Amino acid sequence: MNSKSLKGLALCASILGFSIPAHAADTELKIFVSSQHHPEVWRKTFDQYEARTPGVKITIEPGGNTSEAQAQYLNTVMSAKDTTLDVLMLDVIRPAQYAAAGWTSEFQAKDIEKFLPTYTEANTVDKKVVAVPAFADAMFLYYRKDLLDKYGVQPPKTWDELAAAAKKITEGEGRPDLQGLSFQGKAIEGAVCTFLLPYWSQGKTLVENGKLNFDHAAAVKSLSLWKSFVDNGVAKKNISEVATDDTRKEFQAGNVVFAINWSYGWSSFQGKDSAVVGKVDVARLPAVAGGDQATCLGGWEFGVSAYSKHQEEAKKFVGYISSPEVSKYMAVNGALLPTYADLYTDADVVKAAPWFANALPVVETAKARPVTPRYNEVSETIRTTVNAVLAGVTSPEEGATQIEARLKRILR
């Protein structure tokens, strides 16, 4: 080999040498982030990742403000096999469906072991890890500490105790706009949890190993319980119009004694627009008489799009944004519940959100809604029936029969 060709080779090498990092810098990962979960705070963790991983650039695609709006958008994009999205932030009810449709790629089993066990379960379908948790959530019972103290009432352990306490307080206060209990009766996702809370509390499950495991009597009891709250004036008459954020607003305005809501309520209740600052506490949701206290598992997960052209980079990135470090950062700065058990007692987290210490047992025992690819249909069936029962269009007995008939068809 003569010197000339050596020089040429060196030149080539130097060009390649320069061009490889330049090319790698083009790896752009696009992440779909739900708009209601502080994209601006997530952005800071993405900046961190960019700083420590040269050659990767992260851009955010903001989703809608509700889980439904995000699902509508993603359904279209993913059906079209769009390659521009790499990482998807998904409501906990979606990963199973997306995996079945072939829209997300599988993670390794070891990626999921370190999280809270409830999330390991919620993200594993047929022994396949379909997503990893971003942050945790569950439904809580918010209550007016000041009013309960005034009337010498303990936080209720059963729904009957709650109804009695609500009656005592609302009658004592004598304000017509004070509601005893606010929950979700509109035909939205929250109404699915509304149905499941007393149903689960009776020790029943809805789906076992992908098969329907419906208990008619328990379903009638659950629907009757909610209807009785409307009929007895514990909840307001138009509860069938109430969505999750309506509950939040009404409690925040000081018009509700007990409210069922997700963890996001807490920071609003302590915020500057709140009439109930310092008057709120959180408890586990009550049980039916003789049953166990049960709550609904929420939270959002990270999935990697099957159509992403950067599978390895995307998974590495998800590894970072689901790490304890980021989970802690989001707990402190975004008030999002951590996905690791030990973070709930972490000094910095407890300092930023003291009530997280009480939240751990709630999240740990929360139950996941049915994990099935046809979840949307299951959800639609339950929420429209709950709505119809609360509006008095359907009786609890008929409602339970309808749910059973439709679910049988969906989960056949």
Next chain:
Amino acid sequence: MPISERDETHLPKWTKWLDLSDRALAVLLLAPAALLLSLIIVYPVARLIYTSFFSLSLTSGLPAEFIGLENFALMIDDPVFWETLWNTVLITIITVPGALIVGMALALLANLPFATQWPVRLSLLIPWALPLSFAGLIFAWFFHSQYGVVNDVLVRLGFEGIIWFNSPNWAFAAICLTIIWKTSSFMALMILAGLQTIPRSLYEAADVDGAGRIRQFFEITLPLLKPSIVVALIFRTITALQTFDIPFMMTAGGPGTSTATLAMYIHQNTVSFLDLGYGSALAVVMFALSMAVTAVYLRIIRAKD
């Protein structure tokens, strides 16, 4: 010299291609439009009908499978299908005549000799120009049980407020009122255009003959408006059969499924459930329904000619 005997030998051979018969020319001129229509209408409709014979659900992860008429058989057993179909028909029966009557009144009003015409015309146009979903949202607030203006007025008048969206009948009434408000301006515009083609001299002649206002309306205005009314009715009926936006924004089909329309059920099956097979079968039913209604109207027009 007759054309057939014309000497063509001195013309270049290729010009023969330019000498088209009338039929060939017609085909050639219509071809672009036909091609475009088949791309944007015929192909999608054919594809829809084709898909309706398949089991194709994206959430199942299974490939499409030919199942013949099974989707249609499922439909017959599906109570929600019948409920949404009935709701759709009911909305059509109520809101089409409703919009016609209100629209006619508005058109007659706008046709009065105002000094300045544009404020009247503009106020007629605004509901029509407003997107359907906005109208739905606005009226959802109007009818809100606690913060709505409708209940506020009712309470001030000494009635009890109604929880509109808590009862199927009230919710249905609220939706129909909104649709009539939204669509009567389109009716009015169509009828107004018709009104302005009626020569003033006919009314003058009727005045001379001693016919009163009401007699004039039924003997002159209405018969001469018939073509405009029929066209307006065709458009309005078809859009009524496809009602989606307003109930979707106002009640999302609730309470339960008591105000859901067929279009909403199609949307739910295809977009939310990703069940393209069943969704297509439902859409085929709606397509057939629209075709049938159009055929009836066209027959009425033809009978008049």
